[in-house]
Amino acid sequence: MKLERYLIGGGTLLVFLLAWELCADSGAINPLLISSPSRIAEAGAAAMSDPDFWTDVRVSANEFILGYVAAIIVGVPLGLLLGTSRRLSYIFAPFVDTLNAVPRVALLPLLIIWFGIGIWSKVAVVFLGAVIPILIAALSGVNTNEARFVAMAKSFSASRTKIFLSIILPGTVPYIFTGLKYAAGRALLGVVVGELYASTAGVGRMIADAGNMFQTDTLFFGVLIFTASGLVVVAVLDRLERRFERWRPGVGAPT
Amino acid sequence: MTARPKLEAQDIRLSYLQPRTGTALAALDGVNLQIMEGEFVAIVGPSGCGKTTFLSVVDGLIAATAGRVLVDGEAVTRPGPDRAVVFQDASLLPWRTVLGNVRYGLECLGVAAREAGARAEKLVALVGLSGFEHHYPHELSGGMQQRVNLARALVVDPKILLMDEPFAALDAQTRELMQEELLRIWAAAKKTVLFITHQIDEALYLADRVVVFSGRPGKVKDSIAVDIERPRPIGVKRQARFHALEDRIWELIEEDVKTKAREDRHARA
Numbered sequence: 001m002k003l004e005r006y007l008i009g010g011g012t013l014l015v016f017l018l019a020w021e022l023c024a025d026s027g028a029i030n031p032l033l034i035s036s037p038s039r040i041a042e043a044g045a046a047a048m049s050d051p052d053f054w055t056d057v058r059v060s061a062n063e064f065i066l067g068y069v070a071a072i073i074v075g076v077p078l079g080l081l082l083g084t085s086r087r088l089s090y091i092f093a094p095f096v097d098t099l100n101a102v103p104r105v106a107l108l109p110l111l112i113i114w115f116g117i118g119i120w121s122k123v124a125v126v127f128l129g130a131v132i133p134i135l136i137a138a139l140s141g142v143n144t145n146e147a148r149f150v151a152m153a154k155s156f157s158a159s160r161t162k163i164f165l166s167i168i169l170p171g172t173v174p175y176i177f178t179g180l181k182y183a184a185g186r187a188l189l190g191v192v193v194g195e196l197y198a199s200t201a202g203v204g205r206m207i208a209d210a211g212n213m214f215q216t217d218t219l220f221f222g223v224l225i226f227t228a229s230g231l232v233v234v235a236v237l238d239r240l241e242r243r244f245e246r247w248r249p250g251v252g253a254p255t
Numbered sequence: 256m257t258a259r260p261k262l263e264a265q266d267i268r269l270s271y272l273q274p275r276t277g278t279a280l281a282a283l284d285g286v287n288l289q290i291m292e293g294e295f296v297a298i299v300g301p302s303g304c305g306k307t308t309f310l311s312v313v314d315g316l317i318a319a320t321a322g323r324v325l326v327d328g329e330a331v332t333r334p335g336p337d338r339a340v341v342f343q344d345a346s347l348l349p350w351r352t353v354l355g356n357v358r359y360g361l362e363c364l365g366v367a368a369r370e371a372g373a374r375a376e377k378l379v380a381l382v383g384l385s386g387f388e389h390h391y392p393h394e395l396s397g398g399m400q401q402r403v404n405l406a407r408a409l410v411v412d413p414k415i416l417l418m419d420e421p422f423a424a425l426d427a428q429t430r431e432l433m434q435e436e437l438l439r440i441w442a443a444a445k446k447t448v449l450f451i452t453h454q455i456d457e458a459l460y461l462a463d464r465v466v467v468f469s470g471r472p473g474k475v476k477d478s479i480a481v482d483i484e485r486p487r488p489i490g491v492k493r494q495a496r497f498h499a500l501e502d503r504i505w506e507l508i509e510e511d512v513k514t515k516a517r518e519d520r521h522a523r524a
Contacts, residue, residue, distance in 0.1 A: 157333070247349055247351070
């Protein structure tokens with residue numbers, strides 16, 4: 001079953017790459033427009049021997065990590081708090097709902113006025129993009145806690161703290177991971193859009209520059225970097241989730 | 256000698272305010288019950304008669320509108336370590352192992368980790384789950400989950416065990432096996448038991464006395480002593496005396512069951 005999946009999936013991808021290469025090489029479509037896998041590989045090799053490229057990677061990685069980690073540090077506890085306290089959730093609900101409705105990248109010009117075109121405006125947009133989905137995930141995790149477990153705990157005279165730590169918190173873990181994975185995509189989007197809009201360095205900047213100079217090969221290579229980063233982050237989160245959720249049927253339980 | 260009852264319910268009344276109509280709906284209408292130390296009492300009644308609600312009142316999870324629950328002559332209004340519930344759906348925490356679930360009540364009571372572990376292991380052995388200490392609930396069968404449920408209640412060493420239809424979701428064979436197991440464990444643990452069920456044969460097989468609830472609002476209709484000697488092999492269910500008691504209880508609740516069925520049909524029509 002698994003082998004079949006890999007064979008068909010990998011085969012299709014291979015055919016696609018070959019067709020792409022052929023279209024460009026034969027001149028059927030101008031390679032300046034669509035580049036080709038071999039050209040992208042060449043551009044990638046050239047970029048990787050250029051120290052400027054590594055500066056770009058470092059800048060983008062810093063923006064992503066700082067913004068995303070800050071979003072986790074703020075979003076998870078705040079979501080749990082809002083989920084546990086009805087009154088607090090009444091206070092914050094309008095803000096959370098509004099921020100959720102606003103496409104956060106629309107705030108970029110404002111963030112640049114506040115933080116300049118260095119990394120901090122990007123960190124801020126990454127943070128804003130990621131914090132809302134994480135907060136909402138943690139909040140809904142608390143709200144969907146199972147009443148029967150809480151009744152069981154109360155029957156054993158469990159304290160409020162004990163109920164929170166032993167019943168509500170473990171129950172939110174699957175929700176939080178779903179939120180983290182979704183937020184990783186939003187965070188990456190923040191890095192790209194932020195750098196495309198205004199920046200001095202970063203992989204997004206590299207893509208923008210390449211685009212301005214019709215260097216489609218380098219442009220595609222930059223896109224590839226972002227794609228790979230997204231996949232790596234989700235893979236890391238999947239691994240973490242499996243460690244946290246050995247108890248769940250089907251999530252990596254050794255059966 | 257007139258001993259004081261271990262558990263006494265005095266004229267327990269409970270009514271809910273119905274959110275849609277704003278009228279009060281009576282769930283319990285003056286339940287009186289006395290259970291002596293070490294006695295095994297089963298409550299049977301048609302579904303919706305308030306049996307489970309009554310159990311929650313005794314546990315202290317739901318406050319009665321009127322009436323008192325006394326344990327050893329003292330009124331109780333909230334859950335306490337003198338009573339422990341065996342829940343209908345096992346309600347095991349899926350992220351805890353068998354041992355972790357069994358020791359849960361001890362953690363709530365603040366028992367030291369080492370002692371809690373030792374006591375939990377003893378109870379896991381008593382309910383026949385040695386070797387499964389580190390399994391997660393989803394790796395256990397329904398019957399095994401109920402064994403964990405029972406161990407979790409017993410480990411806090413309650414005076415009174417409150418059992419809420421614990422075997423209702425099991426298949427017929429497993430249920431019979433669990434009933435036999437429960438009697439073995441009860442004989443070893445020497446607890447006072449209040450057992451809720453809708454199955455007459457289960458009530459008769461397990462209990463010293465079967466209390467019959469009337470349909471909604473629930474109240475005690477009759478109390479029938481089960482004069483079948485212990486130990487009871489599962490074969491007693493085929494004795495003539497057992498069948499006679501079964502018939503008698505069925506007659507008591509038949510009318511309520513039929514009324515309930517009629518009401519349900521009306522509600523759906």
